[in-house]
Each structure stands twice: as structure tokens, then as C-alpha cells.
Amino acid sequence: MNTVVRETPLKPRPRKPLQRKRWLIAFTVLILTFVIAVFGISYYVTNSLIHPERKPIxxxxxxxxxxxxxxxxxxxxxxxxxxxxxxxxxxxxxxxxxxxxxxxxxxxxxxxxxxxxxxxxxxxxxxxxxxxxxxxxxxxxxxxxxxxxxxxxxxxxxxxxxxxxxxxxxxxxxxxxxxxxxxxxxxxxxxxxxxxxxxxxxxxxxxxLRDYLETNLPHWSHLPQFPFTPVILDFWVPILSGLDTNKxxxxxxxxxxxxxxxxxxxxxxxxxxxxxxxxxxxxxxxxxxxxxxxxxxxxxxxxxxxxxxxxxxxxxxxxxxxxx
Incomplete structure (x- = not known):
């Protein structure tokens, strides 16, 4: 008498860890893209503000x-x-x-x-x-x-x-x-x-100047207060102009x-x-x-x-x- 041995099918591996990893990568890329965009736009605007177009006499x-x-x-x-x-x-x-x-x-x-x-x-x-x-x-x-x-x-x-x-x-x-x-x-x-x-x-x-710009920079930058004002004042302005707004x-x-x-x-x-x-x-x-x-x-x-x-x-x- 022949005995038939049935193989137990392998259970598929749970996909949750893989999905979490993909979501994490996507979120990280999104955050990096956002940060790069904020710093890039802030750089452009700061550069424009400290190098305004001259008006003729x-x-x-x-x-x-x-x-x-x-x-x-x-x-x-x-x-x-x-x-x-x-x-x-x-x-x-x-x-x-x-x-x-x-x-x-x-x-x-x-x-x-x-x-x-x-x-x-x-x-x-x-x-x-x-x-x-x-x-x-x-x-x-x-x-x-x-x-x-x-x-x-x-x-x-x-x-x-x-x-x-x-x-x-x-x-x-x-x-x-x-x-x-x-x-x-x-x-x-x-x-x-x-x-x-x-x-x-x-x-x-x-x-x-520091107090004024913390509140009123959007009047000149035409950008939202957050997150652009802190990036402009604390990062780009000192680097591009040497200006210390507190002084x-x-x-x-x-x-x-x-x-x-x-x-x-x-x-x-x-x-x-x-x-x-x-x-x-x-x-x-x-x-x-x-x-x-x-x-x-x-x-x-x-x-x-x-x-x-x-x-x-x-x-x-x-x-x-x-x-x-």
C-alpha cells in the first residue's frame, strides 16, 4: 500500500515589514525634497533681498x-x-x-x-x-x-x-x-x-532689526512666515551677507x-x-x-x-x- 505524503504549502511571508520600509523611504524622500525646496527658495529670496536691483538717478x-x-x-x-x-x-x-x-x-x-x-x-x-x-x-x-x-x-x-x-x-x-x-x-x-x-x-x-524681521519679513520676502523666515534669518542671511540682525x-x-x-x-x-x-x-x-x-x-x-x-x-x- 502506497502512502501519499502531502506537502504542506509554505505560508507567504508577511509583507508588512517591506511595506513599512517602502513607506519610510517615500516619507524620507518627501521630507528631503521639502527641506531642499525650502532652503533653495530661501536662498533665492535672500540673495534677491540683499542684492536689490539698483534704481537710476x-x-x-x-x-x-x-x-x-x-x-x-x-x-x-x-x-x-x-x-x-x-x-x-x-x-x-x-x-x-x-x-x-x-x-x-x-x-x-x-x-x-x-x-x-x-x-x-x-x-x-x-x-x-x-x-x-x-x-x-x-x-x-x-x-x-x-x-x-x-x-x-x-x-x-x-x-x-x-x-x-x-x-x-x-x-x-x-x-x-x-x-x-x-x-x-x-x-x-x-x-x-x-x-x-x-x-x-x-x-x-x-x-x-531682528525683532522686526521675525514678524514682518513676509512683507518683503512674499513667503509664508513658517518655515521660510527662520531659514532666511538664521541660515542664509549670515552666510550671504555677514549681517547680524541682532546688532x-x-x-x-x-x-x-x-x-x-x-x-x-x-x-x-x-x-x-x-x-x-x-x-x-x-x-x-x-x-x-x-x-x-x-x-x-x-x-x-x-x-x-x-x-x-x-x-x-x-x-x-x-x-x-x-x-x-
């Missing part, structure tokens, strides 16, 4: 019948050559106002509005009150040297170079600094480092400046909120000669454009009140 003060001379001087550190204009007072005077433009700007202050004439009108207004007026291009702006913009970190050396140039021209000079946005913040910082500066007018400054702090610099300060800001500013000027004012209002003037409706740095007569009265009143 389309007009000269002759457009408003104002006599001027071309000037060139070196940044206090680094040796970059900076270009600008000097509009001397009709009568010999030792009162000088150095103007500092904003991010992506030029010595014309508002170069994209009516081909720069509002800036020229500002020069003419200041000149008509007997002031020597200096306007120049920060590094990587207008016709000045340099290829990187650092929103005050290195620009303070440019403004200090402008102060040096004025003092060479007039050792008895009394200097007032006036700036907008980046130029306002830079003016507050530079004033704390040079005793030649007697007073500052800061229109639309940020209080601390650009007007609110801290003011403690080392004892002259009068006039802060100007629009309550409708959505680029640098008025809370920045309020923070500086509130910190020093009890122990510094500091004033805050706010305007309605105006866009970022444009209070003079919307309220020219009111702005002039405010500005000249501030200067005269402080013997300037």
Missing part, C-alpha cells in the same frame, strides 16, 4: 532750480566709494542736514514717485530755510560702490563716512541726521557713535545719544508698523529729549508726500526749537 536738483555739486567720499570702514550731492546754503552757515534714504532707495528718497521730484522738493524746502543739505546713496544703491545691502549693519559706516566728509569741509559744522526707514534706523545708530551729530529726525524706523538695534543705540530726537511715523504704515517708533519713544520719553509725531493715511515713509506743509512746519519747528 533720473534727475538732479537742477530740476527744481537748486544749485548743487557732486560729491564722493569713502565709507568710514571698508573703503567703499559713495556718491551724492551737496546743496550749500546761500549764506555761509555751519548747519548741515545729512539725508539717508530707505531700503531699495537712492539719494532721491522717493525715486519711483514722479521721477524723484518729491525728494528734490524736500531738498529745496530745507535749503530755503538756510541749511546745507547732503544727500547720498548708501552702498549698493544709486551710483555708489558695493554689491550688498544690509539694512543698517554696514550702512552705518556709510553714514559715518558722510559725517566725516562734512567735518572735513566744515570743522565747525553742526550736523543733523534725517532718514527714512532703513535710513532712519541707520541715523539713530550713527548718531550714537559720533559726537558731531546734534539731533536726529527718524521717519519710519524699525526699533530692532542693528536703534532702540538700544538711542541710550548712547543725548541730543534731541524727532520720531515720525504714519499710523497706516503696513511695512514698518508705527509700534516700532512707539517702542523707541516709550522707552526713552522720561529721560531723553524725544518726540513722536504720527500721521494718518500715509503709506510707508510717505507722510511728507501727503502732508507737505504740515511736515515742513513740524520739521523746521523742531530744528528751531533746538537752536538749529
Amino acid at each position: 533720473a534727475l538732479t536738483p537742477e530740476a527744481v532750480k537748486l544749485k548743487y555739486q557732486d560729491i564722493a567720499f569713502k565709507s568710514r570702514e571698508g573703503g567703499l566709494m559713495l556718491n551724492g550731492w551737496l546743496m550749500k546754503a546761500d549764506k555761509p552757515a555751519h548747519k548741515w542736514i545729512i539725508l539717508s534714504h530707505g531700503y531699495r532707495g537712492t539719494r532721491l528718497i522717493w525715486p519711483t514717485i514722479d521721477a524723484g521730484k518729491p525728494g528734490l522738493n524736500l531738498y529745496k524746502m530745507l535749503h530755503s530755510h538756510g541749511y546745507n543739505v547732503v544727500a547720498f546713496d548708501f552702498r549698493n544703491s544709486g551710483t555708489s560702490d558695493g554689491d550688498t545691502t544690509t539694512v543698517g549693519y554696514y550702512e552705518q559706516q556709510d553714514l559715518l563716512g558722510a559725517i566725516d566728509d562734512v567735518m572735513r569741509r566744515d570743522p565747525k559744522a553742526q550736523i543733523a541726521l534725517m532718514g527714512w526707514s532703513q535710513g532712519a534706523a541707520t541715523s539713530l545708530i550713527a548718531a550714537s557713535k559720533d559726537p558731531s551729530v546734534k539731533m536726529v529726525v527718524a521717519d519710519s524706523p524699525f526699533s530692532n 542693528v538695534s536703534p532702540i538700544n543705540a538711542v541710550k548712547n545719544f543725548n541730543g534731541p530726537i524727532l520720531l515720525v511715523h504714519s499710523r497706516a504704515d503696513d511695512a514698518i508698523p508705527v509700534s516700532n517708533s512707539k517702542a523707541i519713544y516709550n522707552k526713552y520719553k522720561n529721560n531723553k529729549d524725544i518726540k513722536l509725531m504720527t500721521y494718518p493715511k500715509a503709506s510707508h515713509t510717505e507722510s511728507f508726500l501727503l502732508f507737505p506743509k504740515r511736515y515742513e512746519k513740524m520739521l523746521i519747528g523742531f530744528f528751531h526749537k533746538n537752536g538749529f
Whole structure:
């Protein structure tokens, strides 16, 4: 009798470990792709932000019948050559106002509005009150040297170079600094480092660059706050520009400046909120000669454009009140 032996069929191996492995690989690839994309996009945007396209100098003060001379001087550190204009007072005077433009700007202050004439009108207004007026291009702006913009970190050396140039021209000079946005913040910082500066007018400054960008960088980057802002600020900005955002702090610099300060800001500013000027004012209002003037409706740095007569009265009143 033959015995039939039946083979027991082999049970298939469970596929779960293999499936888990595939899912893990797919997830890892997805994460890596996401990280690479975030860093790549952040690199491109950071590079664009620190190397903004230059705007041309389309007009000269002759457009408003104002006599001027071309000037060139070196940044206090680094040796970059900076270009600008000097509009001397009709009568010999030792009162000088150095103007500092904003991010992506030029010595014309508002170069994209009516081909720069509002800036020229500002020069003419200041000149008509007997002031020597200096306007120049920060590094990587207008016709000045340099290829990187650092929103005050290195620009303070440019403004200090402008102060040096004025003092060479007039050792008895009394200097007032006036700036907008980046130029306002830079003016507050530079004033704390040079005793030649007697007073500052800061229109639309940020209080601390790091704090400001952590909240408001999307306004400039046009990217979501997370995850792009930390990657830009903590990784690409230091590598590509050498900028330490923590060290650009007007609110801290003011403690080392004892002259009068006039802060100007629009309550409708959505680029640098008025809370920045309020923070500086509130910190020093009890122990510094500091004033805050706010305007309605105006866009970022444009209070003079919307309220020219009111702005002039405010500005000249501030200067005269402080013997300037």
C-alpha cells in the first residue's frame, strides 16, 4: 500500500515589514525634497533681498532750480566709494542736514514717485530755510560702490563716512541726521557713535532689526512666515551677507545719544508698523529729549508726500526749537 505524503504549502511571508520600509523611504524622500525646496527658495529670496536691483538717478536738483555739486567720499570702514550731492546754503552757515534714504532707495528718497521730484522738493524746502543739505546713496544703491545691502549693519559706516566728509569741509559744522526707514534706523545708530551729530529726525524706523524681521519679513520676502523666515534669518542671511540682525538695534543705540530726537511715523504704515517708533519713544520719553509725531493715511515713509506743509512746519519747528 502506497502512502501519499502531502506537502504542506509554505505560508507567504508577511509583507508588512517591506511595506513599512517602502513607506519610510517615500516619507524620507518627501521630507528631503521639502527641506531642499525650502532652503533653495530661501536662498533665492535672500540673495534677491540683499542684492536689490539698483534704481537710476533720473534727475538732479537742477530740476527744481537748486544749485548743487557732486560729491564722493569713502565709507568710514571698508573703503567703499559713495556718491551724492551737496546743496550749500546761500549764506555761509555751519548747519548741515545729512539725508539717508530707505531700503531699495537712492539719494532721491522717493525715486519711483514722479521721477524723484518729491525728494528734490524736500531738498529745496530745507535749503530755503538756510541749511546745507547732503544727500547720498548708501552702498549698493544709486551710483555708489558695493554689491550688498544690509539694512543698517554696514550702512552705518556709510553714514559715518558722510559725517566725516562734512567735518572735513566744515570743522565747525553742526550736523543733523534725517532718514527714512532703513535710513532712519541707520541715523539713530550713527548718531550714537559720533559726537558731531546734534539731533536726529527718524521717519519710519524699525526699533530692532531682528525683532522686526521675525514678524514682518513676509512683507518683503512674499513667503509664508513658517518655515521660510527662520531659514532666511538664521541660515542664509549670515552666510550671504555677514549681517547680524541682532546688532542693528536703534532702540538700544538711542541710550548712547543725548541730543534731541524727532520720531515720525504714519499710523497706516503696513511695512514698518508705527509700534516700532512707539517702542523707541516709550522707552526713552522720561529721560531723553524725544518726540513722536504720527500721521494718518500715509503709506510707508510717505507722510511728507501727503502732508507737505504740515511736515515742513513740524520739521523746521523742531530744528528751531533746538537752536538749529
